[in-house]
Amino acid sequence: MTGTGDLGRRVIHHRRRLGLTREQVAERADISPGYLKYLEEHADTPDTGMLYRLADALGTTVEDLLGGGQDRPPGRGPAMAHPTLEPLDEAECRRLIEPGGIGRVAFNGSHGPTVLPVNYKVHKGAIVFRTAAGGAMDQDLRTGLEGVDIMIAFQIDNIDEANREGWSVLVQGPAHHLPPEETDEAAGAGVTPWAGGERQLYIRIVPQQINGRRIHGM
Numbered sequence: 001m002t003g004t005g006d007l008g009r010r011v012i013h014h015r016r017r018l019g020l021t022r023e024q025v026a027e028r029a030d031i032s033p034g035y036l037k038y039l040e041e042h043a044d045t046p047d048t049g050m051l052y053r054l055a056d057a058l059g060t061t062v063e064d065l066l067g068g069g070q071d072r073p074p075g076r077g078p079a080m081a082h083p084t085l086e087p088l089d090e091a092e093c094r095r096l097i098e099p100g101g102i103g104r105v106a107f108n109g110s111h112g113p114t115v116l117p118v119n120y121k122v123h124k125g126a127i128v129f130r131t132a133a134g135g136a137m138d139q140d141l142r143t144g145l146e147g148v149d150i151m152i153a154f155q156i157d158n159i160d161e162a163n164r165e166g167w168s169v170l171v172q173g174p175a176h177h178l179p180p181e182e183t184d185e186a187a188g189a190g191v192t193p194w195a196g197g198e199r200q201l202y203i204r205i206v207p208q209q210i211n212g213r214r215i216h217g218m
Contacts, residue, residue, distance in 0.1 A: 008040045010065050014058035015040075028057035059160065083164075088212035093169045096158075096212065098122050102194065103156035105129070105205075107175070109140040116194075120154070123189040127154050127171060127205040130193040138201055141175045149174035154205050169212035171205060178202040 015025050022040075026033040030053055039046065039054075045066075046054070055062045088096070097103075100121040107114055116137065118129040131137045141150050152175045157168035178186050178201075186202045193199035 006043075006067050007045055007065060008042065010067065011036075011054065011058065012040050014060050014065075018059060025054075025057050029053040083215050086214045086216065088167065088169070088214055090210045093171075093210045093212040094122075094125075096167060097127075097156055097169050097171070100191070101156065103127075103154055105137075105152055105154050105175075107140060107150065107152040110136065114140065119192050119194045120156075121189040121191040123186060123191075123204075126207065127173075128186050128189050128191050129203055130191055130199045131201050131203060132197070132199045133201040135199075135201075138177070141203065142177070149176050151175075151208075152205065165214075165216045167212060167214040169210065171207045172209040173205045173207045176204045176206065178204055 011025075015022070020028075022033045022036050026036045029036070029050070031050060038044070045051075048062075051062045051065060055065050058065070101119070102117055103120050104115050105118055118131075120127050120129045122128070141152065143150055151172065154171040154173075155168065157166060159166040183200075183202055186204065191202075
C-alpha cells in the first residue's frame with residue numbers, strides 16, 4: 001500500500017508555505033519533478049544528501065522534514081548575529097493575518113492570566129473563533145453587563161527557523177459573544193474550533209489596536 005507519509009506532508013506544507021510549484025522546488029533541490037511528486041505522495045525517505053538539498057530548497061531543516069523537533073518549542077537555535085526589528089503598520093499586519101490559521105487569545109481568566117490557542121478566521125475585518133457555550137472561556141469572557149465586552153488580546157506569529165527570521169502581530173479589542181441572529185453569517189467564514197467537539201459559540205474580536213514587528217537580518 002502507498003500513501004503520503006509524514007515526510008511527504010511536510011514537504012507539501014513547506015512548498016505551499018513558500019508558494020512554490022513542484023517544478024520550482026525540484027529545480028532548487030536538483031531533483032526531478034517526478035521524484036518530488038513521488039516523495040509527496042508515498043511514504044518514503046530519500047538519502048541524506050537529497051534530504052539536505054530538499055530542506056535547503058524549502059527553507060527549513062532536515063530535522064524539521066523528518067519530524068524530529070515536533071515535541072519541542074520553536075526557535076531553539078541561536079539568534080542571528082545582527083538582527084533588525086522592523087515595526088509593521090496596520091495594513092501590513094492585516095495582510096499577514098488575513099489568511100487565518102492558529103493564533104492565541106490572552107485574557108484574565110478565573111485562575112489568573114490565561115493564553116489559549118484558537119483557530120481563527122478574519123471576517124469583515126474582525127477576528128472570529130469558536131468556543132464551547134457555557135465553558136470556561138465563555139464564562140471568563142463575560143462581564144455580566146449587557147452591552148459591555150471584555151478587552152482581550154489576540155496574537156499570531158510566524159517563525160522561519162532556517163533563516164532566524166519571523167514576524168508577530170498583536171490585536172487588542174473587545175471579545176463580543178455573537179447572538180444567534182449573527183451566528184449564521186459568522187459561520188460563513190468557515191472557522192473550526194481548535195479543540196474540536198461541539199463548540200458552537202462564536203466570539204468576535206473587533207480590532208481597536210493592531211501592531212506588529214518583523215525581525216530579519218541586515
